[in-house]
Amino acid sequence: MAQSISSDDESPLNKTIPRKTLIFLISTLNASFQPDYEFSCCTSQDFSRETNLELVKNAVDSRFISVMGDYYRSVSPQLWSVIDEEINIKESEIFSYHPDGTSDPFSESGIIWSFNFFFHNKKLRRILFLTCRADCKMASNDEDNEEDEPLEFNNYLTFEGVMD
Template sequence: MKFLEYTNLDRLNEFMGHLNLGERTIKGCLEAYSCKHTGTDKRLSLSLENEILDYLGKSSDTDSSSPVEFLLSRSSRKALIYLVLTLYQMYPDYDFSTVKAHQFFSEESWDSFKQIFDAYMFEASKEWVERNEEGSLLEALYKALDEVVKLAECEIYVYNPDPDANPFLEKGAIWSFSFFFYNRKQKRVVSFRFCCISNLADEGFLTDTIAQADDEEIFNDMDI
């Protein structure tokens, strides 16, 4: 996998990188990767493939909704491996199990992505309109993604890992989403992570408040 630089993505990242909205901060990041193997990718890809085949060999589950059914397709296994390789590029120190990762990925449509974006990025979109005269934030995002991965040809995945083992989750996060736009023909992936962080938690306000409350309880029990 190779990181790809695009000016249109950089512009959106500059806007969404740290959008302070008072008590909350919106953070968004778009990253594009080529699926062509570089460095250790080939060895890791082979290891992930063997992990899947070993899992398939041991499993007798034939439920059409199970990971097995999805992983029986070579093209689906390839897509999953590219998504996991992208995760490794983003978080090289984190261990992503291919089989478990499948359980956390679900395919989405552009319409479902749009609904989530409109609902959770409403304030960010208002801020974009105030700063820019040419269209909405979603329109700018669509255009940028389309230029990089041709959305009409894309498979869109959302990644929802276990909250206790989520490398994307930041301290003080109110909500967080991770989408991946994968174009098989171009062999290219764009990741889009966006989240909302509580500035009160980020500044240690909640911790200080709890500590203060504890101190008051201690003093209440003391004769002064």
């Protein structure tokens, strides 16, 4: 089973994902990455339920801060406010996706780290998918192999998603 960032001592019953929810999560992945990737082979073991919102926020914030530093610190409250406005975080279940590392956008060459969180609000019948990956520019330019070429840094925080 995928490792949750929440408490390690959760009972297996708390980690069980209902079949209907699993279908929604997989459908969200497919809609987000089609036609390049297909996730129908995913199982509940690729996902975990996150029970601690603060740990999820910390995981997201620490990744973004490591890349964008003070710029992210200034937009972090806005990010979490927009997420809350769209999905009502306190009434949502949070899931994370932990890919198998073989056939998905998170296991391509040069990927340094990634995160994938789903905020599922049953009452609103809505899923918000928050995903990000950091890739090494040098790994994607292996054939060029010009050592003197400076690495580019994009200081813009962009968000993609599907909203109903």
